[in-house]
Amino acid sequence: AxxxxxxxxxxxxxxxxxxxxxxxxxxxxxxxxxxxxxxxxxxxxxxxxxxxxxxxxxxxxxxxxxxxxxxxxxxxxxxxxxxxxxDESEVRPYYELNHVIVDGVFFAANKEYGLTLKERHDLPVYEPDVRVWEVFDRDGKPLAIFIGDYYARASKRGGAWMNAYVPQNDLFGAKPVVANHLNIPKPPPGEPTLLTQDEVRTAFHEFGHALHGMFSNVKYPRFSGTSVPRDFVEYPSQVNEMWATWPEVLANYAKHHKTGEPMPQALLDKVKAAEKxxxxxxxxxxxxxxxxxxxxxxxxxxxxxxxxxxxxxxxxxxxxxxxxxxxxxxxxxxxxxxxxxxxxxxxYSYIWSEVLDADTVEWFKQHGGLKRENGDRFRAMLLSRGGSADALGLFKNFVGRDPYIEPLLKRRGLDRAPCTDDTKTEAPPTK
The missing domain is CATH 1.10.1370.10 (Neurolysin, domain 3)
Structure with a gap:
């Protein structure tokens, strides 16, 4: 120090x-x-x-x-x-890996941004369990390559992260190649891969980083995708977590791996209550x-x-x-x-990002949630800009004001201290 x-x-x-x-x-x-x-x-x-x-x-x-x-x-x-x-084990039968990724994560991206993903079995991979998709934009044109490396293995470091193996940039005409890496334990042969609630949230979170990389529309590689300030980089990915429990998305992927029955509402209510x-x-x-x-x-x-x-x-x-x-x-x-x-x-940057995230989630809810119009706005005004513009300015342009702290308090079930009368986090003018 x-x-x-x-x-x-x-x-x-x-x-x-x-x-x-x-x-x-x-x-x-x-x-x-x-x-x-x-x-x-x-x-x-x-x-x-x-x-x-x-x-x-x-x-x-x-x-x-x-x-x-x-x-x-x-x-x-x-x-x-x-x-x-x-009991956490109650939800796992409803969270089968392929359903979560294809019918959950990709489904939400289609509804919100118009993306479609086609698996490419012809492309080489560095591990047999790694999967590759070609991503097509809302107009049907190729947008990116997405790599899903979901299983843990001895040679792999722990945690979950996103890589941009090829960052988008107009300088060299490069389309993005991005990857999500998780560490889900691989089940015995013939057994389904059932996820925990946290693993489902992580899958949506990391794909939020992937979207940041895929939607990048900048000239220079230096500003591509997630090349943003440290206290901003987690913000877009945290916003994408909201779709994990969005009713329309959840109903599409949270189905019992044996019976195909949707998750009971009573169990879903328990999951949401326990989040706080x-x-x-x-x-x-x-x-x-x-x-x-x-x-x-x-x-x-x-x-x-x-x-x-x-x-x-x-x-x-x-x-x-x-x-x-x-x-x-x-x-x-x-x-x-x-x-x-x-x-x-x-x-502090983790909680700073979550303040921005919670505030943005409230904006989405107030404007109809899972709508193409909302996704197009978020993409154009924020995700596509990478690090090419002032990050806080991008947030303020999107929501129309400075960030407020109250949505985060509400999300975490925290009660405001009576002596605190200031209800927002003041931000300095954008530079």
Missing amino acids: KLRAEKAKLLGYDNWAVYQLEDQTAHDVPTANKLLADLAPPAVGNAKREAADMQKIVDEEKGGFQISACDWDFYSEKVRKAKYDF FNQGFKTTEYLSASLLDQAWHQLNPPDVPRDAVAFEAQALHKAGVDFPPVPPRYRSCYFSHAFAGDYSAGY
Whole structure:
């Protein structure tokens, strides 16, 4: 942190955070600080209510102790079962991989953007399980090649991601070749590949990145597709997640792999209700880490402390997130995003992207949802532009205003703190 602070000074910036945020969507430190400060009170408030629900179970069982961080997973699961009566295994028979991809992900892309995908068995692949589709635009002309690499294997890194093997650009007349990589466990031969709720959401999410790459319409490769600020890149893909539970889309793909029966409404209601469960905890632990990231990287060189533990305690208390049962997701000494990765002073970007995403989802809902008109607008005004224009300006042009924080609070089931009267995240003028 001290070396970064010194480097920022040498480059003429007040601190490392100012230097890092200059070319991000947030643009400056006050905007990032305000976002985190606005979210902290409702997140901590809900986390305390969640802890109270767990404490009630402890007391009923005569446990004789106060809920602490190490108890959270065990007792939150008890609360989840009691409140929602939902077992993840109940939904898996309705989420068969091919149906999810073809009848879900591709179906939504057809309805929203007019795309059609034709599988190409004649093209070479690097693994037998990898699938390739040629993507045709709404006018029937070839648009891109899409590669689906869905299964886990020993030689593959973990997680899920999108690659643009050939970025679209007019300079060389290149059409995009994009791929989605997931890590779904491969079942025994003859058995269906059944997904979890999270894996379904991930499939829609990663295809959102793929759409960003396929719809790119820029001259230079440098600005193609997902070549956008870090705090903006997850936004379009998160928007695409909305179609996973959109009624028309869900009815088309969520069918029992044996009987073909659609998912019962009662089960779907449980799935939707459980989405807001434990969000106080999840949001608070994330915000705590984000606030620590900013606290370290907004220091001047002489102010960087030697006692990291004491500094953390002071920073968390000052931010109002010092709730012992919910510690930061990462402590300073093992915070690789901030100190060993590309997210120094940028860990806030995940929630920033979700603010934009939740606000955009509300726009879609208010304008009829899964309609070609909406998709054409999103494509033309945002997805096609890549990094060729100011990212926040693209968002504001699409929704017609600055981003509001309320849709995110609603999505996560967070209650607004009574003392907070500002209902939107102010953004500076676009540059």
